[in-house]
Every structure is written in C-alpha cells, then in structure tokens.
Amino acid sequence: MARTTFYTAMTLDGFLADEHDGLDWLFVQEQDEQGPLNYDDFIKDIGAIVMGATTYEWLLAHLEKSGEGWPYAMPAWVLTHRDLPGIDGADVRFAQGDVAPLHDELVAAAGGKDVWVVGGGDLAAQFAEAGRLDEVICYIAPVTLGAGRPLFPRPFDFELVEVHQNKAFIAARFEVRGPR
Amino acid sequence: MARTTFYTAMTLDGFLADEHDGLDWLFVQEQDEQGPLNYDDFIKDIGAIVMGATTYEWLLAHLEKSGEGWPYAMPAWVLTHRDLPGIDGADVRFAQGDVAPLHDELVAAAGGKDVWVVGGGDLAAQFAEAGRLDEVICYIAPVTLGAGRPLFPRPFDFELVEVHQNKAFIAARFEVRGPR
Numbered sequence: 001m002a003r004t005t006f007y008t009a010m011t012l013d014g015f016l017a018d019e020h021d022g023l024d025w026l027f028v029q030e031q032d033e034q035g036p037l038n039y040d041d042f043i044k045d046i047g048a049i050v051m052g053a054t055t056y057e058w059l060l061a062h063l064e065k066s067g068e069g070w071p072y073a074m075p076a077w078v079l080t081h082r083d084l085p086g087i088d089g090a091d092v093r094f095a096q097g098d099v100a101p102l103h104d105e106l107v108a109a110a111g112g113k114d115v116w117v118v119g120g121g122d123l124a125a126q127f128a129e130a131g132r133l134d135e136v137i138c139y140i141a142p143v144t145l146g147a148g149r150p151l152f153p154r155p156f157d158f159e160l161v162e163v164h165q166n167k168a169f170i171a172a173r174f175e176v177r178g179p180r
Numbered sequence: 181m182a183r184t185t186f187y188t189a190m191t192l193d194g195f196l197a198d199e200h201d202g203l204d205w206l207f208v209q210e211q212d213e214q215g216p217l218n219y220d221d222f223i224k225d226i227g228a229i230v231m232g233a234t235t236y237e238w239l240l241a242h243l244e245k246s247g248e249g250w251p252y253a254m255p256a257w258v259l260t261h262r263d264l265p266g267i268d269g270a271d272v273r274f275a276q277g278d279v280a281p282l283h284d285e286l287v288a289a290a291g292g293k294d295v296w297v298v299g300g301g302d303l304a305a306q307f308a309e310a311g312r313l314d315e316v317i318c319y320i321a322p323v324t325l326g327a328g329r330p331l332f333p334r335p336f337d338f339e340l341v342e343v344h345q346n347k348a349f350i351a352a353r354f355e356v357r358g359p360r
Contacts, residue, residue: 012318012338012354013331014194025360138192142338142354144331151193151324158192158322163345170343170352174192174322180205 006124009139015148029168036164037171047113053080140170155180186304189319195328209348216344227293233260283312320350335360
C-alpha cells in the first residue's frame with residue numbers, strides 16, 4: 001500500500017519557514033546526506049508529489065535565483081485557487097478543492113510508489129484531516145525563530161516511531177494518529 | 181561551574197501549553213521515568229529554581245486541585261510585577277527586573293549545584309539574552325496544538341548535544357549558542 005508522507009524540515013519551535021518564507025536558518029545547518037531518514041533514500045520511493053501555492057512560488061523564485069532546473073522527475077501537483085505559471089519541461093499540474101479526490105489521483109499517478117506532501121503545514125493538515133496522511137518525517141533544526149509558518153496548524157496526535165541525530169538535526173518519524 | 185538549564189516539555193509544534201495554559205496533551209503521554217534525560221536525575225543536581233508568574237499561578241492552581249504539597253525542596257524564585265501569594269512551608273521568593281542580578285542570586289543560593297529555569301518560554305529567553313542560560317532540555321510530545329504558549333519566543337541558535345526516544349517522547353538536550 002502506497003504511503004503518504006509529509007517530509008519536511010522545521011525549527012525547534014515548530015516553524016517551516018520564517019515570516020517572509022525564508023529558509024536561511026536551514027541551509028546553514030550541517031547534515032549527513034547519507035544519514036538517518038535522508039532525502040535521497042526518501043525520494044527514491046516517491047512516485048508523486050503535492051505542494052501548496054506558497055511552497056511552489058518559493059521554489060520558482062529559488063530556481064530562478066539559482067539557475068537550477070526543476071528538481072523532480074515524478075508528476076507534481078500544486079493545490080491553488082490562483083493562476084500560477086507552469087515550468088517548461090516539468091510535469092506540474094494544478095488542482096483545487098478537496099484533497100481526498102486529489103489524493104486518489106496522486107496515488108494512481110504514483111503507480112505503487114509513495115506520495116510526498118512537500119508542504120506547507122496547512123496542506124499537510126488538510127491531508128491529515130481527510131485521513132490521507134500516513135506519516136510525518138521531520139528534520140528539526142537547532143534554531144528558534146519566535147514566529148513564522150507553522151508546521152501543522154491543527155490539534156493532532158502522532159506516534160513517534162523513530163528518532164535519530166543527524167549532525168545538527170533531530171531526524172524523527174511519526175505515524176499520524178488522528179485529530180485531538 | 182553551576183549550569184543553568186531550561187528543562188521543559190513541549191509539543192512537536194513548539195508549545196509549552198495550550199492557549200488556556202493547559203497541559204492535558206502532556207499528561208496522557210507515556211514515558212519511562214528512569215529513561216534518558218529523566219526528571220529524577222535532573223532534579224538531584226538542582227540547587228535553585230526560577231519561574232515566571234504564569235507558571236507559578238498554574239502550579240498553585242494545580243496543587244490546590246490535587247491537594248499535593250509544594251514539590252520543591254530548594255529555594256524558588258518567581259519573577260513577577262504583581263503581588264502573588266506565597267505558600268506555607270515553601271521557600272518561595274519574589275523578584276522583578278533584570279534577570280542578570282537575579283541569576284547571580286540563584287547561583288549563590290544553589291551553592292555549587294545547578295539552576296533550573298522552570299518556565300515559561302519568555303523567561304527562558306530573557307535568561308538566554310542575558311547570557312545566563314547554558315542549555316535547554318526538552319521532552320517533545322507527539323502532538324500538535326496549532327496554538328499556545330511558545331517555547332522560546334526569540335530567534336536563537338542552539339547546538340544539539342544528545343537526543344533519545346523516551347517512550348512517546350523525543351528527549352533532547354541543546355547547548356545555547358546565542359541570538360541569531
């Protein structure tokens with residue numbers, strides 16, 4: 001059965017990004033890219049991804065600035081009410097409305113592989129509320145911001161399945177239990 | 181050299197308590213009381229404690245409700261601008277103003293033992309900003325609340341020193357590095 005995972009990094013005080021969607025606090029941290037719960041191992045099993053409009057726009061700006069190409073080989077969905085530009089040569093599809101039928105589409109597109117909810121926190125929470133999120137894997141950076149974009153803006157219960165140190169980070173995996 | 185530690189529990193999304201100062205989400209979690217970074221081992225080395233007014237009032241209400249006595253053998257300071265009641269038979273002292281001279285008092289009272297900053301997050305951050313906080317030990321519960329009392333309402337850098345699973349919790353220790 002394909003799994004649906006919110007794989008993300010956050011601060012110790014629970015923010016995915018600062019108030020201006022900045023990730024400066026993240027990129028300065030050391031990690032072992034072959035270490036526990038690493039991205040390369042994770043992405044190998046992913047057959048489809050989904051993100052919110054803010055995450056997509058952040059990514060577009062980041063790619064434009066860095067000159068890098070679209071990094072994902074698998075189909076990507078962007079959940080948005082707005083008209084957003086596509087990317088040449090990238091399989092990016094736009095959707096709106098309920099996440100349950102969208103999740104069915106994602107699972108079908110993944111063809112037996114897993115689904116990655118890239119972010120943000122509100123999108124991950126929508127998937128969880130619809131009973132469509134299996135787990136959260138988070139890298140917790142040793143930083144507090146005091147304000148920013150919340151990890152998961154809903155009361156929810158999880159179960160800690162594994163936790164490791166990966167250089168500067170706590171790397172932890174949680175099963176989603178349900179709303180509190 | 182005596183160490184000053186913010187030892188606390190929080191949610192995965194960085195809250196020390198819910199918006200009504202409630203800890204219901206905390207007391208339902210399983211922990212091994214002899215496990216890593218446990219309270220009994222921690223409190224043995226503590227010679228003085230300090231808390232903010234909200235934490236003190238929460239504790240008073242909790243003790244009144246449960247019928248338990250004041251749980252601390254060492255002198256306790258409460259940082260407050262208000263007139264708060266003491267507790268019969270408890271060594272509770274009230275202070276206000278800068279935390280640096282208060283910290284000197286705490287260290288002196290601890291007599292070579294360590295100092296515990298009980299909470300809340302703003303008090304811990306005041307100690308850190310004054311250069312008077314050495315470390316943060318936190319138990320991270322597998323829960324999100326979406327809103328509540330923040331862990332550490334300031335931009336700060338830490339260094340992860342150790343991390344463990346203690347039943348339901350991530351138990352982690354961080355050195356305080358400095359303001360971001």
